[in-house]
Amino acid sequence: MREYISVNEYLAQLRADERVALFRSRLEGRLKQVRYVAHRVEFCCPLHDDSSPSARMFFAPGPGGEPPMTFKCFACGSMDFVSFWAKVFSCSSREAAAEIFPSGGRSSSSRGAKPPMPTQLRELETVRGTSISMVRKLWRLAYDAATDDGDDADLVIADWAEGRGFFDALCNDLCGILRREHLDVVGIPEDVRRWFLGHYRLILPLFDVGSGELVNVQALRVSGDDGPKVLFPRRATGADSVRVSGSVFANKPARRLLLQPAESPGGWVVVTEGGTDSLAVGQALFDLPVIGVPGASCAARAVGEWCRGRKVLLALDSDETGIAAARSMASAVDKAGGFAEAIRYPGEAAGDACDLLDRGFKLGDIRQWMLDAIAALEPRAVEELARV
Numbered sequence: 064m065r066e067y068i069s070v071n072e073y074l075a076q077l078r079a080d081e082r083v084a085l086f087r088s089r090l091e092g093r094l095k096q097v098r099y100v101a102h103r104v105e106f107c108c109p110l111h112d113d114s115s116p117s118a119r120m121f122f123a124p125g126p127g128g129e130p131p132m133t134f135k136c137f138a139c140g141s142m143d144f145v146s147f148w149a150k151v152f153s154c155s156s157r158e159a160a161a162e163i164f165p166s167g168g169r170s171s172s173s174r175g176a177k178p179p180m181p182t183q184l185r186e187l188e189t190v191r192g193t194s195i196s197m198v199r200k201l202w203r204l205a206y207d208a209a210t211d212d213g214d215d216a217d218l219v220i221a222d223w224a225e226g227r228g229f230f231d232a233l234c235n236d237l238c239g240i241l242r243r244e245h246l247d248v249v250g251i252p253e254d255v256r257r258w259f260l261g262h263y264r265l266i267l268p269l270f271d272v273g274s275g276e277l278v279n280v281q282a283l284r285v286s287g288d289d290g291p292k293v294l295f296p297r298r299a300t301g302a303d304s305v306r307v308s309g310s311v312f313a314n315k316p317a318r319r320l321l322l323q324p325a326e327s328p329g330g331w332v333v334v335t336e337g338g339t340d341s342l343a344v345g346q347a348l349f350d351l352p353v354i355g356v357p358g359a360s361c362a363a364r365a366v367g368e369w370c371r372g373r374k375v376l377l378a379l380d381s382d383e384t385g386i387a388a389a390r391s392m393a394s395a396v397d398k399a400g401g402f403a404e405a406i407r408y409p410g411e412a413a414g415d416a417c418d419l420l421d422r423g424f425k426l427g428d429i430r431q432w433m434l435d436a437i438a439a440l441e442p443r444a445v446e447e448l449a450r451v
């Protein structure tokens with residue numbers, strides 16, 4: 064029996080690299096000034112007289128539920144892939160669909176096999192520790208890789224990110240990408256080689272709570288099921304050594320706050336726990352400072368000058384350690400001259416923001432839920448946010 068699926072369902076079943084391959088092989092040649100940027104492609108719109116690229120296509124599903132490969136043009140508006148195809152080739156949607164499907168509309172096991180996971184590497188020979196200057200170099204490379212034209216290997220990360228709605232986090236300097244070519248950089252520690260082989264390829268920067276300077280990075284694994292989710296570079300001894308305690312993840316507004324805590328007094332700061340939650344919440348609340356503690360045990364040490372006179376919404380994990388950490392952090396915020404309020408993620412099973420995303424919630428839902436929590440404490444604060 065043949066099962067029929069729509070083009071959009073078919074596209075959703077493909078991996079991100081397969082979507083890029085489809086675009087490259089069938090459409091790229093018909094378009095002008097094609098440029099691959101992070102996880103989208105930009106080009107001159109073929110549907111209107113366009114001399115500089117005003118059209119783009121995102122390979123992932125859109126944040127508003129748009130199907131993958133939705134076309135957007137500043138002048139012509141947006142349409143799904145099959146409509147765009149039909150316009151480019153001047154054919155009917157039915158003909159376009161028949162062209163796009165490799166087997167004429169039949170649902171098949173077209174979803175290619177995932178690349179094999181290397182076996183988990185562990186406990187290798189002792190290596191020299193890593194300095195802050197080296198992690199800064201690494202972050203700069205990873206940051207450039209996320210904003211630069213993507214290579215195909217990055218699409219493993221794209222696949223992972225699109226499932227969670229993190230696409231914009233890659234373009235918003237919340238995280239960077241470790242690439243094979245980075246391993247050739249002089250002085251790159253052996254650890255980083257193992258990160259790459261073990262699929263720890265998402266690089267998140269950590270900033271000192273006192274100075275706001277980058278003092279460490281965390282590597283997040285984006286595929287495979289074994290072993291820990293995150294890794295830190297090995298510590299060295301000496302003044303230039305990296306550290307975890309007293310360092311935090313921070314989105315753009317939070318980085319400004321850490322660098323100049325006295326600049327704009329008052330206002331709300333949201334605190335979250337762990338790298339992936341920092342990506343999710345940091346992106347969802349892009350216009351509000353979001354500080355992420357690397358682990359529950361570091362929560363109290365994350366308190367600094369930044370919380371003086373500010374209101375702090377503690378959205379740490381809803382498990383026992385998270386609740387205990389929120390309690391100790393609340394009292395530290397209080398001592399530092401701030402006001403802290405802890406909230407718990409909604410729902411029985413929800414431990415953190417990523418649990419909510421796994422259960423089908425979107426970043427927009429997390430944003431709304433957090434803003435509602437703030438509004439319940441101070442209605443005026445959210446009105447001000449809405450004005451921004």
Ligand SMILES: [Zn+2]
Pocket residue numbers: 108109110111113118136137138139140
């Ligand atoms: Zn156009």
